[in-house]
Amino acid sequence: MKYVLMFVETEQFARDLEAMGEAEREAAYAAVGRWFAEHADKITHHTHLYPVHTATTVRLDGGEPVVTDGPFVEGKEVVSGFAEVEVADLDEALVLARSWPACPIVEIRPAS
Amino acid sequence: MDEGRGVDEAATREVLARVVREHAGRLAASLVSLLGDFSAAEDLVQDAVETALKRWPVEGIPDRPDAWLLVVARRRGLDVLRRESTYRAKLTQLTWPVPAEPDDRLRLVFTCCHPALSRPAQIALTLRVVCGLSTAQIAAAFLVPETTVAQRITRAKKKIAEAGIPYRIPAGGELPERLGEVLAVVYLLFNEGYLSSTAERAQARDLVDDAEWLAALLVGLLPGEPEAAGLLALIRLHRARGAARFDDAGRLVLLADQDRTRWDRAAIGEAIALLTRTARTHRRPGPYQLQAAIVACHAEAESFAATDWRQIVVLYDLLLGLAPSPVTRLHRAVALRYAVGPEAALAELEELGGALERYPLFHATRAELLRDLGRGAEARTSDARALELTANPAQQALLEERLRWD
Numbered sequence: 001m002k003y004v005l006m007f008v009e010t011e012q013f014a015r016d017l018e019a020m021g022e023a024e025r026e027a028a029y030a031a032v033g034r035w036f037a038e039h040a041d042k043i044t045h046h047t048h049l050y051p052v053h054t055a056t057t058v059r060l061d062g063g064e065p066v067v068t069d070g071p072f073v074e075g076k077e078v079v080s081g082f083a084e085v086e087v088a089d090l091d092e093a094l095v096l097a098r099s100w101p102a103c104p105i106v107e108i109r110p111a112s
Numbered sequence: 113m114d115e116g117r118g119v120d121e122a123a124t125r126e127v128l129a130r131v132v133r134e135h136a137g138r139l140a141a142s143l144v145s146l147l148g149d150f151s152a153a154e155d156l157v158q159d160a161v162e163t164a165l166k167r168w169p170v171e172g173i174p175d176r177p178d179a180w181l182l183v184v185a186r187r188r189g190l191d192v193l194r195r196e197s198t199y200r201a202k203l204t205q206l207t208w209p210v211p212a213e214p215d216d217r218l219r220l221v222f223t224c225c226h227p228a229l230s231r232p233a234q235i236a237l238t239l240r241v242v243c244g245l246s247t248a249q250i251a252a253a254f255l256v257p258e259t260t261v262a263q264r265i266t267r268a269k270k271k272i273a274e275a276g277i278p279y280r281i282p283a284g285g286e287l288p289e290r291l292g293e294v295l296a297v298v299y300l301l302f303n304e305g306y307l308s309s310t311a312e313r314a315q316a317r318d319l320v321d322d323a324e325w326l327a328a329l330l331v332g333l334l335p336g337e338p339e340a341a342g343l344l345a346l347i348r349l350h351r352a353r354g355a356a357r358f359d360d361a362g363r364l365v366l367l368a369d370q371d372r373t374r375w376d377r378a379a380i381g382e383a384i385a386l387l388t389r390t391a392r393t394h395r396r397p398g399p400y401q402l403q404a405a406i407v408a409c410h411a412e413a414e415s416f417a418a419t420d421w422r423q424i425v426v427l428y429d430l431l432l433g434l435a436p437s438p439v440t441r442l443h444r445a446v447a448l449r450y451a452v453g454p455e456a457a458l459a460e461l462e463e464l465g466g467a468l469e470r471y472p473l474f475h476a477t478r479a480e481l482l483r484d485l486g487r488g489a490e491a492r493t494s495d496a497r498a499l500e501l502t503a504n505p506a507q508q509a510l511l512e513e514r515l516r517w518d
């Protein structure tokens with residue numbers, strides 16, 4: 001089955017990352033790199049998103065499309081990336097999510 | 113006459129529940145394996161169970177209830193799954209007796225109690241799929257509308273299918289955590305049945321039966337897991353003292369005031385033997401084994417005064433080491449009251465005020481300790497707060513009486 005793992009950052013996580021020294025931050029990125037390498041056979045696609053301050057939102061539910069600065073929902077938790085995986089079932093997707101070494105929340109959705 | 117018929121009906125209901133419980137889950141397990149479709153298989157079993165609940169009380173329970181259920185489920189399947197030709201082909205191969213396979217109900221249990229399902233959904237699914245309760249029976253036991261239960265089950269089955277929740281026993285490394293989830297469901301079920309049971313609400317006892325039956329099933333299917341046996345012993349120790357929990361008027365009787373001659377000493381002995389055997393074989397204590405050991409201390413005591421409170425405090429310390437919780441600390445404080453004194457217990461309690469502000473038993477216990485220390489006015493305030501917070505009629509009656517006495 002195909003699932004998308006959504007990686008969700010919290011404000012605290014962003015602050016912690018900010019506060020890290022050079023070496024520490026490099027180690028954190030290296031851990032993420034290892035995770036992707038380890039599970040390369042299951043990951044079919046992945047995307048890293050730029051921070052929310054770069055987001056632009058278009059609303060189409062009024063008469064004319066309205067373009068605004070910022071994400072569609074202001075929140076303390078923001079999606080920072082996706083990985084599309086191909087595994088047998090939810091349990092296998094859960095094994096992947098549990099071993100994720102970076103941001104503190106991962107949402108799993110079946111996808112087609 | 114009427115009363116006699118009432119007893120008969122209750123007895124019939126109990127036999128029906130037992131027979132259905134013994135067979136519905138097995139049939140569901142084989143049908144899920146056969147069809148590879150949890151939801152479709154479950155629908156067929158539920159259909160057969162509902163037919164049985166209508167017909168067996170009139171026609172009598174068949175000699176081979178499992179064969180009867182299977183035939184009805186298969187006929188129904190061939191009827192409703194007309195379009196799914198692969199299902200039909202599979203169903204026509206299904207004959208009784210089903211070839212003896214290792215008990216598949218364990219897979220069923222782990223699917224129903226998958227952590228990706230909400231707790232209410234896990235409970236409703238387990239009752240319906242593993243124990244064979246009808247939606248109406250579940251609704252009655254939890255005092256919620258039938259549509260709520262039906263919706264919960266439909267949604268859960270949809271999630272199982274769409275989110276790809278597997279039908280399998282978790283692998284070695286995952287097992288402890290997943291078993292914890294299953295045991296939590298059984299324990300909640302037991303608590304719901306046990307705490308809500310009153311003299312008038314006799315049908316709530318079904319849940320206690322179901323919880324004990326589930327725990328026993330898990331012990332049988334997972335002989336290497338001591339916590340399952342711990343939970344079974346815990347449930348049996350509570351049930352063995354059930355007869356003394358209410359007085360003739362249906363009012364809750366506190367442990368200190370219970371008539372201990374009404375305790376089932378044989379059942380207590382058996383449960384303690386199970387607990388001891390489990391502890392010796394596995395030497396892996398866990399929260400359920402420790403809770404059972406604490407209840408065993410109470411159950412073994414000849415009188416309230418003869419209770420080994422020091423041992424109970426030690427067991428609570430071990431329990432807190434494994435599973436820290438403010439409610440457990442509250443119980444430990446109660447034991448401390450008798451092992452050391454009310455002052456020590458109250459000091460413990462005062463640290464818990466923040467965490468347990470909305471917990472009625474916290475205020476009720478605090479009231480008792482304050483009363484012990486001669487602080488009557490403060491005790492009344494705490495009792496009143498406890499009364500405000502509890503929804504349980506038996507607990508309410510007890511607290512109201514206490515406020516009247518003062």
